[in-house]
Amino acid sequence: MKEKNNGQISFEYKISPNYSNYTIAGAHGGLQPGGLITANIFSERTAIPKRITHRLTEEGGLGEIIEEDKKDAIIRDVLFSLSMTPNTAKSLGKWLIEKAEEYERHFVKVAAKEESDG
Known part of the structure; x- marks a missing residue:
């Protein structure tokens, strides 16, 4: 540190x-x-x-x-x-949800664009 x-x-x-x-x-x-x-x-x-x-x-x-x-x-x-601890669990859960949403914003848009370009 x-x-x-x-x-x-x-x-x-x-x-x-x-x-x-x-x-x-x-x-x-x-x-x-x-x-x-x-x-x-x-x-x-x-x-x-x-x-x-x-x-x-x-x-x-x-x-x-x-x-x-x-x-x-x-x-x-x-x-x-x-x-x-419960605080760590909440923090980890929040981080995982943020990463899942980031994935959806990036990859769902890419998949939808590829489908429309198809």
Whole structure:
């Protein structure tokens, strides 16, 4: 944190060695006894088969799938948890809404223009 004499403050951002980027599908969580709000962040995917059996072609290559051992469900992988104060939750929520609206202003106009130019 670097302070300036004119009533301003600057923050420098450094990337943690543990930094990861995730595409998320949602969150599940709630209020904690200590007053924090916790959001368990998850991604979604189809189940990965435990086992697949193929027929072999006459040439020895893979043929059709004849058996697949796979759950018939969508998997929600809980990637990490965020715990925050109510004020931080409001601030984060406001920021996310602003970014979603910014996306709509930019990309919805572009898509509508491309459609009309079509």
